[in-house]
Amino acid sequence: MVNITRAADLTIIGANGAGWVADIGATAPASPDNQPLPPWEPLGAISDDGLTYGFDEDSQEFTPWGLTSPFRTQITKSVRTFKATLWETARVAVQSIMYRIPEGELEPVGGITSFAETASPVPDRRAWWFLVLDGDTKRGFYVPQGEVSDRSDVTFKQDEMSGYEVTITAYPDESGNTVYHSDKLPVTPEYTGS
Numbered sequence: 405m406v407n408i409t410r411a412a413d414l415t416i417i418g419a420n421g422a423g424w425v426a427d428i429g430a431t432a433p434a435s436p437d438n439q440p441l442p443p444w445e446p447l448g449a450i451s452d453d454g455l456t457y458g459f460d461e462d463s464q465e466f467t468p469w470g471l472t473s474p475f476r477t478q479i480t481k482s483v484r485t486f487k488a489t490l491w492e493t494a495r496v497a498v499q500s501i502m503y504r505i506p507e508g509e510l511e512p513v514g515g516i517t518s519f520a521e522t523a524s525p526v527p528d529r530r531a532w533w534f535l536v537l538d539g540d541t542k543r544g545f546y547v548p549q550g551e552v553s554d555r556s557d558v559t560f561k562q563d564e565m566s567g568y569e570v571t572i573t574a575y576p577d578e579s580g581n582t583v584y585h586s587d588k589l590p591v592t593p594e595y596t597g598s
Contacts, residue, residue, distance in 0.1 A: 411590075411592075411593065413590045414589075414590060416541055416543065416589075418536050419537060419538045419539070420536075420537040420538075421454060421535055421536040421537055422446065422447065422450070422535050423446075423450065423455070423532065423533065423534045424440045424444040424447060424532070424533040425444070425447060425501060425531070426443045426530065426531045426533075427443060427530060427531065428529055428549055429531065432544075432546035432548075432584060432586065433533060433546075435586055435588065436535055436543065436586050436588050437542065440533055445496075446497070447490050447492070447495070447497065448490065448491065448492030448497075449490075449492050450488045450490060450491065451489035451490075451491055451565070451567055453489055454488070454536075455487070455488050455534055455536060456486065456488070457485075457486055457545065458485035458487060458571075459482075459483075459484065460481070460484075461479060461481055461482045461483070462479075462480050462481035463477045463478060463479050463480055463481075464480050466478070483574075484573075484574040484582050484583050485574065486545065486571070486574070487571045487572075488569070488570065489556075489569040490502075490567055490570065491565055491566075491567045493558075493568055496510050496511075499517075501552055501568070501570065502555065502570065504525050504552075505519050528551055528552065529550065530549075530551070531546075531549070531550070532545075532547040532572055533545070540588070541588065542587065543587045544585065544586035544587065545585060546584040546586065547572065547574045547583055547584075548584070549575040549582075550575060551573055552571065552572055553572065553573040555568065555569070555570055555571075556568075556570075
């Protein structure tokens with residue numbers, strides 16, 4: 405008889421989590437147990453849709469003459485994205501992300517924050533830190549160079565929370581890496597065949 409091996413403590417549910425943003429060059433927190441400190445700025449409340457870690461890949465298949473199946477595949481595109489809806493739309497860091505405006509330019513004058521959206525946006529790369537929590541299990545993602553590459557429409561409605569739904573595309577750093585992982589996970593027990 406075959407015994408099916410299962411371990412519920414090796415599963416991860418995005419029960420909670422958070423995100424932070426900083427200027428490029430900010431060092432990632434040492435571990436997912438550490439609270440990010442300045443220059444990291446919190447993104448605040450994220451919608452109950454949580455965080456989506458996206459994979460967008462293309463490949464080229466090579467099928468030799470005489471065969472109907474490829475005998476080699478080459479990855480031609482490999483992009484990583486993070487998607488979340490930021491609910492604290494009055495938070496300065498979140499406004500800065502949504503509108504590509506430095507935080508210093510969003511300081512209120514006489515209680516009023518004024519800014520203009522440009523028709524010619526410039527690149528706005530930043531460092532990002534995302535953390536997914538499930539009890540003692542923690543999964544951290546450090547993006548040394550990422551940029552908001554897609555923004556959704558913003559709805560203002562009586563029975564709906566307004567939020568900034570953004571997609572962050574991770575770009576390669578000087579080492580050619582796009583995302584660094586820092587996880588605190590349970591130990592996988594040794595497989596004994598039963």
